[in-house]
Structure formats: structure tokens, C-alpha cells
Amino acid sequence: MTTADQFNVHYLKKHYAKRQVLDEVAFSLQAGQTHLLSGDNGAGKTTLLRILAGLEKPDSIQIDLGMGPLNWRHVKKALQQHTLYLHQHPYMFDGTVNYNLGYAIDAKLTKRERQRQIDKALEWADLKQLSQAPAKSLSGGEKQRVSLARAWLKRPSILLLDEPTSNLDQESRHRTLSLLEAFKSNGTATLLASHDPMHFPSLIDQHLRLDQGKLIRIDDQNLIEFDQTHPNFRSTA
């Protein structure tokens, strides 16, 4: 978090060719809250998440670090320290579930300590029986749980999720949602991109919508502090 429990982003701009995908977007994420980011296909949800993960360079961005203007290299480093991005279809490294979880643990720890942490993560995500299974052969729901368990081991301040429940059956969706609840109660700020808000009825504290490059707040729960003075901020509430 850039302040104690708030992460502020301003002047986020990104264009592809002649299309302005993100147009001076500004928002704040609050610790322990889940923010839904909705929008039509191609609205820029994934782009926004990838920029926040430091995987894509924006045209401009400002995050509050109390250090004045910073160049992208510094911002990227800060973003990578605070955020963790999970792909829509999680990538599993070639190896067992155990190996995949171990990847998220500090390599300097002893083998025993690493395994202890892996075991805790396996238990947390109910993956114990799959610890020695080849991760690439898991079902979509199981891969999602492995990727959440990896994130749990990293304990990021901000979790960025791209359509985490798309293509999942109902049971897998429920399991994923309960793991996301656990992140929430641990104080992690979550930004969750989905084109279908109905998938997350109880989880969401704030609903944001991307429309033609602009960020629109759908409800008015005042759980996210927006830069409401900014000319590009609009509220439908």
C-alpha cells in the first residue's frame, strides 16, 4: 500500500495505435476490500491490471509513494513489490503442484522451512491430495486454486485477478470465491476484472466500470476514495 492501507493511482493513460484504452484513469484501492472492475470485451480491464502488475508500460501513471514524480522504472519496481497478477488462465510451471508452490517461496529459506510453508499452502487451498500431481494436468478449477495458493504464499498487498471464475463450474467457482474471501479477511486489497459482476455477489465492496477509456463508479458505497475532482471522473451513482 502506498499509504497505510490505501493505494492511489492517478493519470493512468494508455493507448494502442489510435485507440485510447485508458484515459486519465484515477482510483484508489483499499486494504481488505474487493473491487470489481467490469467492462465490455476490449474495454481495457486486462490492460489496467497488467499495468498495475508492472507487466505493461503505460503512457503515463502516477502512484503516491511520497517521493515526488518517478520514472516508469521506479514505478514498475514499486508495483511489482506491492501487487500480484493472476492470469485468466493460470500458468503452471512444468512440475508438480509442490514445485509450483515452492516457486513462490524465498529461495534462501531452508528446504525444511520451504516445505513447511508449501504444506500450509496446500492445506489452505485444499490441495494436499494433489501435491505430487503434475500441475499442467490439473483441471481449470484446480489450477486456479494452485495459483491462489502461490499468491497466498507471496502475501501481496494488492491482488490483481483477471476473470478468475470464467470457464469454471459451480463447485470450482465456490471454492475460488471462498479463497478470495480469505484474502479479503487477511487485509489484501483485491482488484478483480470480470465482465459478469453476478459471479461475485457477496465479495464485492466496490464496483468500477471501464467504458471508452473512462472509469465509472457504479454504486455509491464510498468504500473507494476517488479523485472526484478530476475532470475525467464520472459517477453514475
Added chain:
Amino acid sequence: MLERLPQPYTDHMDSLTTTTLAALELLFSGNSELWEIIAISFRVSGVAILVASPPALLVAFILAYYEFPGRRLLISINSTLLSVPAVVVGLTLFILLSRQGPLGEWKLLFTQTAMVLGQIALAFPILVAMGHSALQACDRRAWETARTLGATPLRALITIMREARFGLMAALLAAFGRIIAEVGASMMLGGNILHYTRNIPTAIALESSKGEFAQGIALGLVLLILAFTLNAFLQHFQGKGQPA
């Protein structure tokens, strides 16, 4: 079948069979000169692959994962280098390393080091081209997942190499197969000196020109067995690299 062929053909067949048998005997009797030539071949080509691989695979990674001006031109240049004959590579290095050449002071001509340099020049474009293909085929999410899980660029690079290991192994084997069998560069840069720079291909060329076919065929058999082994490994690794 044989008796229906005209006399000269049967003579040649007999001669080939006799020579091959003599070659096998030479090979399995532990002829020291023959095995020394084989050892020089493996040593020179092994060192060349070991030296060429790290920078070549790094270039392959940069070409596969970064967009920068001139990237496509570099890929085209590398593809062109793939088809440069070994003897041209040998000639270029010969001019550079000869006494009057710009690198003449290094006194490397007709040494194993010069042969290694020639083989590096031959292996490099193969490693870059095949390494680039293997890394490009590797899912980009692998790199992103590694980075987002906190891996340093170096650790993420090692992870990508691990993910693409079957394709990269195929690149190493193909490059090794190419350089251990080339004759042009080794002949020009090594000078075919017995006990020092004579390797399998240059020895085959020499023995054949002297009419000593048995040793030539024995060495040819070693190359054939090596080619078969490398291809078997290549098939194995390429098969493993295919998505299930």
C-alpha cells in the same frame, strides 16, 4: 541379386564389405591413432558448444522476448548466416588469424583454439535460430508468472529456459551435429595436424585421398553412429516438447 549385377559392381560391393569389416576391426581393436582423432573431434566440438551456447541462447531470448528497432533485421541476418558454407567461415577466420591478418599476433592459426573459434561461428546462428523458435513457442505467461511471483529477471530467464528445455536441447544437439561433421573450417583453421588438430572429418578427407579407405570408413561409421544417436535424442526431446 549380386550375381545379376555386372562384374565391376560386384567388385565394388566386395571391396566395400571388406573395407567396412576392416574399419570395424580397426575401431574395436582400440587403434590409438583412430581414437585420438575421435577424442580431438569431441573435445573441440564440445568446447565450441559450451562456449557458444550461453551467449547464443541469451541472444535467442532477447530476440524472442523483447521488441526493439532492428530486431527483424537481426533475425534475417542470423537466418542468412545459417546457410553460409563452413569453408567460407573457415576462410574468413583464416584471413583474420593468418600472420598478416588483423589477429595474426594471437598466433592461433593451426591450433585447436582456431578450430574452436570456427566451430563457434558455425554453431552460433543455429543455436540462435533454434533457441529463438523454442523460446518463442514457450508460453509468455511463464515469464510473466515468474516475474509476478517475485523472480528476478535472471531467475525468470532460468525458469523460461527450463520450460523450453526440450526445444533448447534439440538446438544444442543440432548445432553439435553440424560442427562435429564439418570439414571446411577445421581443415583451414586446424591444418589437419596429426595428434593435434586432426579430427574425424579432416582425417576422413586425408585417408580417402591416400586410398586408405578402412580408416576413413571407420571414422565415417563413428559419425554415422553419432548422427543416429543425436537424431534419436532429437526425436525424443522434440516429442517431449510437443503439447500433450
